Structure formats: structure tokens, C-alpha cells
Amino acid sequence: MHGLHPLLLLCCVAHSYGLGHEFRFASYYGDHMVLQRAPERAVLWGYGTNAAKVTITVLGIQQNTSHTVTVEKRIWRVTLDPMKPGGPYLLRAVQQSAEGVQVRNLTDVLFGDVWLCGGQSNMEMTLLQVMNASEELSDLTKYPTVRVFTAALEMSDMELTDLPRVELVWTLPSAGVLGGGNFTHFSAVCWLFGRYLYESRRHPVGLVESCWGGTPVEAWSSERALQTCGLAKPKHSFQNAGASWDNTVLWNAMIHPLLNMTIKGAIWYQGESNTEYHQDLYNCTFPAMIDDWRMAFHQGSGGQTSPVFPFGFVQLSTYIKRSLSDAFPNLRWHQTADYGFAPNPRMKNTFMAVSLDLGDEASPWGSIHPRYKQDVAHRLTLGARAVAYGEKGVSFQGPFPQAIRLQGEYINITYSEKVSVTKSHTAFEVCCSSSQRDHRNASFAWVRAPIVETSSNVVVLSTDKCSDEVAALRYAWRDWPCQLKACPVYSADHALPAAPFMLPVKS
Structure with a gap:
């Protein structure tokens, strides 16, 4: 050692x-x-x-x-x-x-706010692995009231009362702890989120990391949560990089032992593994996991943790440039329970950090691990300030369509807020069919709908390439839809990217 x-x-x-x-x-x-x-x-x-x-x-x-x-x-x-x-x-x-x-x-x-940070390898990435790592690691002593703790990587076939091992006991931030290695010691996203929260709220922050790379959501979910989505417990649920992940084994060993503690909320960065496993069920399994965690932490803490504690998550970034697969776009959509935004009627008191504009082809750890974790954490913090702390006037959601109207050969998209738009011929696509159900068919052809005009909160598209009726419209529906921080639609101050969507169009 x-x-x-x-x-x-x-x-x-x-x-x-x-x-x-x-x-x-x-x-x-x-x-x-x-x-x-x-x-x-x-x-x-x-x-x-x-x-x-x-x-x-x-x-x-x-x-x-x-x-x-x-x-x-x-x-x-x-x-x-x-x-x-x-x-x-x-x-x-x-x-x-x-x-x-x-x-x-x-x-x-100290007494402050305790946040649980979960997920897979993008949550595990450390400050040593992010952009401007040296600068980030040199600033740590400025935040002595932001404290960190990490549960060790353990699996169990039964629900444990206490953590079987601790990787990192409670400690003050230091370069040795937060920059001590790759995918170990402590999460960059978790740390940066806590640091930004402290800068905004000025209260102590406790950060509890419990995550494991390459894991599906089923491993982090209780049996009762999975049963609501029709999933039983198989011998081996998912295999990735030589590891087999049974359902519930990480819930049992790395979440259930924490239920007695009182927490303010949780943040989550996971989903890449579910592009390959039960992808079509993620719109059920992910919201069900959130519901179940909330119930279990509320009961475990004797009613002290809120039964609807705030839950933030990162919508997936990118993986393979020029990929024709719909796996990542589909998973991004399912992360929102197929609403396209958060919070929503199925996922109340949640907040989402869109990250599809943070693709990093040059990442030393593979393009599935982008290094721009400061942007991810900043976007999560905006959501926490608005949803968890009720701060007024904090913009935390990117633009999303309020109305989509077909007028002749044009589509008018009215957004929820003022937008900054870069004209694009490829970002928007229409499904041309007499049946509005066809747009859910992955093999059905989509054609480009170029941006032809914009105003403060309206984008106008041309549908002249559509030889049939316009059944649906989608935006940024690609694994890697745009260059770094250069997607076509952002909020007017260019702070937040628009989330991808696939929505029906009615005349």
C-alpha cells in the first residue's frame, strides 16, 4: 500500500x-x-x-x-x-x-446541507481529470467548510444496515484527496456542485459520494422499485467491461446503509450503461428509482429527510461523433420520463443539467468522458438554487417549445423564453407521414427542416423537403448533435442549451 x-x-x-x-x-x-x-x-x-x-x-x-x-x-x-x-x-x-x-x-x-452524489464513471471522474485541473486543485483551501466522504465500492445480495467499507472518511478538501487519481478518491462533479452551492448559499456543505463506473440504474434500485417497471431479479442483469451487475446489488451495499442519515438532496450522473441495457424501460426505471429513494430516505431518517427531496441529474453528453445510433438520443429523452424537461408531472422537484453540447473528442479517457465538468456542475447548481432552495429569478432550464404550429410549408416554434439562435440546416428534422405514430418508428425516415427565420422567442423552420404530411418534429436528435458549446439554440444570454425533443406536430 x-x-x-x-x-x-x-x-x-x-x-x-x-x-x-x-x-x-x-x-x-x-x-x-x-x-x-x-x-x-x-x-x-x-x-x-x-x-x-x-x-x-x-x-x-x-x-x-x-x-x-x-x-x-x-x-x-x-x-x-x-x-x-x-x-x-x-x-x-x-x-x-x-x-x-x-x-x-x-x-x-459542522451543520449545513448534506447532498448525496451517485451514478457511474462520469460522476467518478476527479478534479485531476477535468479542464483546468491545476487551477481547480490550487483553490481547495478556500473552502474548508465543504467536506467530503466516499463509500467504498461494494456489492451485496442483501440489504445492509451499515456500509461494509469506507473509502474516504469525512475530510476537508485537499489536492491529495480531490486530485489523488483517476476515477477515485472523490468526484469532480460532486465537489464542484458543493463548492458552487457554498459560494451561493454560504452555509457548510457535506458531500457524500456513492457511485461506480459502468453500472446500470437497475443495480442502484431496490427490488420494489424495479417491480413497478416489470423487472424481476435475474442472476446477472448486465455485463460491462468484464463485470456482471445483478439488480439491486449496489442499492443493497452502497445506498441502503445510508438511509438513516438526513440529507438535503441528491445529484445523479448515470445512464450511459443503459443505452445498452433496458434502454426502452429507462423512462420507468429512473423515475421509479427516484421515487423509491425518496420514500426510503424519508422513512430511514424517521421523517427528517423530505419525502420529495430535490433530485438533480445530468442529461447525457456525447459518445461517438457521426454515429447513426439513436441510443443516446433515446436515453436522453427517457431521462426526462419522455417529457423533455425537468421538473415535469412525472418527476416533480427534480432539475436537469443538459450536457449534449459538451462533447470532448480529445478526452484522454475516451469521448464518453468529457472533461468540462465545471459546466455540468454549474448547470446543476442553478437547478438546485431554483428547485431546492426556491431562489427567485434563477434561470435553470434551457429553452423548450411552448407551442409548435404548422403553417403551410413552415413550422413556427414558440419557446418558453427568449432565445439565442445560430441558423442550422441539420439540427431540426421532421417526420413526414400521414400517421402521427410513425415518428416513434426508429426506421422511419426523417428529413431536415432548416432554420429560415428567428425572433426573440420564435424559430421558423422550412418543411419544403417533406413530401407528405408533417407528423412530428425533433431537435438535436443525434449522439453528437453539435460542436463544443455551439448548439443552435440557447437561452438569450447563451448560458443554457436547449434540451433535445421529439414532439408531434398538429396543423
């Missing part, structure tokens, strides 16, 4: 929780951690001696409070009073039993 960061030497030791009835906190807790601030109440739990009394005391300049509980089935659990953001605090756990008095302390504890 020579050369490993000292923190990782500490973290790689497996937890045999409850072994010998040791009095301690559960594996998720540690010095330097962030607990959820008011109005929610943080939950603490751990292991002890049956029938013993455990007293938890929060010691700080602003507030001292205590709670006493009895150990049952070798578990103790305390729900703290609501705490204002700030710190540091010392949390002291004292067990009194026939064996005597035992004390365990957590030092330098």
Missing part, C-alpha cells in the same frame, strides 16, 4: 460493524463531518451494549444539548434538535452499562 494517501490508508480497513458489541458510531460518522442543518434534524446512530444508556451531547459555543436513549438489539439511535448552520461542534457519545462508562467523540462537526 506504499504511496497511498494517509487518509486512504485509514479508510481501506473493513468495518465489521457490531463485532464484539463495540460501543461506537456507525461507519458513516466521523470527525470533520457535516450533519444536516435546520429545519431538518440530523440522525445519529451506532452500536452498543443491550439495555445500556447512551447520552449524546452536542457541545459548541452557540448551543449545548443532550439526548439519552437505551440500546436495543445492540443499536442506539438519536435524533438531534434542529441546528442552525455553522460550527464547529464536538459530539460526545457516552455509554453507561454494567461494564462501566465508555466515551466516543466526534470533533470539528
Whole structure:
């Protein structure tokens, strides 16, 4: 293990929780951690001696409070009073039993907002792998109240109570932790999201990473969630890069153990694996996973985590230039439950970062891993500010059609906001058919509908290449639809790209 960061030497030791009835906190807790601030109440739990009394005391300049509980089935659990953001605090756990008095302390504890970061390899990419890595890594000491924690990569055939291993205990940001390797230590998207949130909100932020590259959504979903989409638990659900992923194995080992903690919300970057597996079901499995996580975290925290906690996600970027496959466009659409935008009636209290304009053909880790993670995190942060924190006047969605009208040989698209448009002959396409159902047929021919005119929030397309009725319209429906930050339609300030869509057209 020579050369490993000292923190990782500490973290790689497996937890045999409850072994010998040791009095301690559960594996998720540690010095330097962030607990959820008011109005929610943080939950603490751990292991002890049956029938013993455990007293938890929060010691700080602003507030001292205590709670006493009895150990049952070798578990103790305390729900703290609501705490204002700030710190540091010392949390002291004292067990009194026939064996005597035992004390365990957590030092330098802050109260702020706790966000869970999940997904696959694009969430795993570290600051070492992003654009301007050196600059990002040199700035870390400016954010001592943004703290990070990483669950180790583990699978289980049954739901676990505690994390079997911890890869990174709670720690302050440093170049060694956030830039210690490729696809390891800590997520760049998660870190940048937390950092941008701190810059906006000025409260401590706790970031919990639980993700694994090459994984399908089914591995992160409970059996009950998958059953709502008609999926049973097979022996091997998905094979990728030599690994076999059974359904639920990551839910069991890397999400279920976290359910007792109180969180503010979650962000998610996943879907590439599902372009090859159960692609057509993602419009069910992804929303079902969100619903199930919300229910489970709410119940696990004793009602402290919101039953509709905010959930942000990244709509897939690009993979293969000049690809004719519909896999990535279809998955992007299914990520929104086939609405094209978020939040929507099926996916309430969600927010989405569009990233199809961030293609990176020169990425050393393959074009499926674009390096422009600052843009991804910035777009996620805008969504969190608007949806999770209710900030007024924060634009977080790109333009989306409010109305599509066919007038002769032209289509008028009225957008939800003012737009900045670059004329394109290829971005928009129409399906020409007497049946509006035909546009869902992947083999059906689509023809280009060039942009011929624009105004503040209207784009006019020509349909003169359509020899039949115009049944449907689609936008950016390609794996790699445009060059870097150069898609045809953005918000008027050019901050946010329009999301892709496929919608019917009525005369």
C-alpha cells in the first residue's frame, strides 16, 4: 500500500460493524463531518451494549444539548434538535452499562446541507481529470467548510444496515484527496456542485459520494422499485467491461446503509450503461428509482429527510461523433420520463443539467468522458438554487417549445423564453407521414427542416423537403448533435442549451 494517501490508508480497513458489541458510531460518522442543518434534524446512530444508556451531547459555543436513549438489539439511535448552520461542534457519545462508562467523540462537526452524489464513471471522474485541473486543485483551501466522504465500492445480495467499507472518511478538501487519481478518491462533479452551492448559499456543505463506473440504474434500485417497471431479479442483469451487475446489488451495499442519515438532496450522473441495457424501460426505471429513494430516505431518517427531496441529474453528453445510433438520443429523452424537461408531472422537484453540447473528442479517457465538468456542475447548481432552495429569478432550464404550429410549408416554434439562435440546416428534422405514430418508428425516415427565420422567442423552420404530411418534429436528435458549446439554440444570454425533443406536430 506504499504511496497511498494517509487518509486512504485509514479508510481501506473493513468495518465489521457490531463485532464484539463495540460501543461506537456507525461507519458513516466521523470527525470533520457535516450533519444536516435546520429545519431538518440530523440522525445519529451506532452500536452498543443491550439495555445500556447512551447520552449524546452536542457541545459548541452557540448551543449545548443532550439526548439519552437505551440500546436495543445492540443499536442506539438519536435524533438531534434542529441546528442552525455553522460550527464547529464536538459530539460526545457516552455509554453507561454494567461494564462501566465508555466515551466516543466526534470533533470539528459542522451543520449545513448534506447532498448525496451517485451514478457511474462520469460522476467518478476527479478534479485531476477535468479542464483546468491545476487551477481547480490550487483553490481547495478556500473552502474548508465543504467536506467530503466516499463509500467504498461494494456489492451485496442483501440489504445492509451499515456500509461494509469506507473509502474516504469525512475530510476537508485537499489536492491529495480531490486530485489523488483517476476515477477515485472523490468526484469532480460532486465537489464542484458543493463548492458552487457554498459560494451561493454560504452555509457548510457535506458531500457524500456513492457511485461506480459502468453500472446500470437497475443495480442502484431496490427490488420494489424495479417491480413497478416489470423487472424481476435475474442472476446477472448486465455485463460491462468484464463485470456482471445483478439488480439491486449496489442499492443493497452502497445506498441502503445510508438511509438513516438526513440529507438535503441528491445529484445523479448515470445512464450511459443503459443505452445498452433496458434502454426502452429507462423512462420507468429512473423515475421509479427516484421515487423509491425518496420514500426510503424519508422513512430511514424517521421523517427528517423530505419525502420529495430535490433530485438533480445530468442529461447525457456525447459518445461517438457521426454515429447513426439513436441510443443516446433515446436515453436522453427517457431521462426526462419522455417529457423533455425537468421538473415535469412525472418527476416533480427534480432539475436537469443538459450536457449534449459538451462533447470532448480529445478526452484522454475516451469521448464518453468529457472533461468540462465545471459546466455540468454549474448547470446543476442553478437547478438546485431554483428547485431546492426556491431562489427567485434563477434561470435553470434551457429553452423548450411552448407551442409548435404548422403553417403551410413552415413550422413556427414558440419557446418558453427568449432565445439565442445560430441558423442550422441539420439540427431540426421532421417526420413526414400521414400517421402521427410513425415518428416513434426508429426506421422511419426523417428529413431536415432548416432554420429560415428567428425572433426573440420564435424559430421558423422550412418543411419544403417533406413530401407528405408533417407528423412530428425533433431537435438535436443525434449522439453528437453539435460542436463544443455551439448548439443552435440557447437561452438569450447563451448560458443554457436547449434540451433535445421529439414532439408531434398538429396543423
